[in-house]
Amino acid sequence: MRAAVVVRYGPPEQVVVTDVRTPEPRPGEVLVRVEAAAVTAGDARLRAGRFPAGFGVLARLGVGLRGPRARILGGTLSGRIERVGRDVTRFSPGDLVAGMTGMRLGTHAEYATVRAASLVPKPAGVRHSDAAGVLFGGTTALWFLRQRARIRAGHRVLVNGASGAVGSSAVQIAAHLGATVTAVTSARNTAFVTGLGAHRVVDYTTTPVNRLDERFDIVFDAVGNISRAEGLRLLAPGGSLVLAVANLLDTLRARGPVLAGPARERAEDFGYLLDLVASGQFAPVTEVVGGLDRLPEAHRRVDTGRKVGNLVITPHSAAG
Incomplete structure (x- = not known):
């Protein structure tokens, strides 16, 4: 072969x-x-x-x-x-x-x-x-949002890197589960991530994430360019910071509100995602x-x- x-x-x-x-x-x-x-x-x-x-x-x-x-x-x-x-x-x-x-x-x-x-x-x-x-981005987003961060309807979710494989999946899953999603991406991807379910888009070229003065129940960094300190500053009380691409130090320090490490690959999650695709609820x-x-x-x-x-x-x- x-x-x-x-x-x-x-x-x-x-x-x-x-x-x-x-x-x-x-x-x-x-x-x-x-x-x-x-x-x-x-x-x-x-x-x-x-x-x-x-x-x-x-x-x-x-x-x-x-x-x-x-x-x-x-x-x-x-x-x-x-x-x-x-x-x-x-x-x-x-x-x-x-x-x-x-x-x-x-x-x-x-x-x-x-x-x-x-x-x-x-x-x-x-x-x-x-x-x-x-499957790659979908399982990562699903594991961190549903299993680790315990997302629920009404949560305010920030997705950094919202146009990539993991980020676009996180936007869709969060929106599907009833969260209000703010997507961080470039201006040229505004229509794209809005179509996936983002309620608001932040253009990182004009508004860096570290300048946001809002607070979120979940901050999901899909690309690895939000520091632990920046992410924690953006959290509302009781919130969760997801570092999907974390360095060694942040992985070792991941406890309490900070979530890092590998996402599990579970057949039940594969089936869940594919059923969403089949029913038109996930692009x-x-x-x-x-x-x-x-x-x-x-x-x-x-x-x-x-x-x-x-x-x-x-x-x-x-x-x-």
Whole structure:
């Protein structure tokens, strides 16, 4: 099969498409023909060996010193089951599924093995590209807002970085759950985030977040440029500060009103998000950039920090 491989940390050109052996599903796993996979900020950080401040040495010890141990990146997918491993009774060949692979990665390829427990049926009315695109940002936003910050109707929520994969998901989930959302983004994205459910938009180029004199029940920083002190200053009494991209110090100090650390990948959350997409209550905001050969371009776009929504590749598309 064809797959995009990263041997050494570095620029987008380190992503090389080559032929590798098709994996075999182990007990509890299935082999999925990958119809679509997201290209995320997490993929770009891992490709570059670029980790939040303080995590550099620890991250490289965990994921690879000179390059990622999991050389095929990509953590979300939507596709069709080709084969099932021993002890898998929930799925059969031909089933359409979507899910995430965690630190195993491996979805930037024509086929990937995935734990059956990490997959859910793909709703018939949801495109593969939308199913793969929604999961990375959607699960992060859902975990922090619903499970950690305990969002409820009437909450005032500030989303910083509201146009990216995580931020656009946070805007929609907060609005869907009855919160009043203030979105921080550039002026050119005003109509976009308003359409997702933001009640108000703050243009960070003219009104930096640290100059806001309002208070919010939840401050959700999706990009990592609000300091802990700035975020706490913006909180109303009893509020929660979500640092979705936190440095090591802030992660270690995350207690009380400060929430940080990895978001859990839960199949029940995958199903919840996909049902919202299927019912028209959540816009996946996906752009298909092409096949595996377009991955370097997708990484370059992610590296700009100005990506809107989710970029998706379709591994079985023709080259070019």
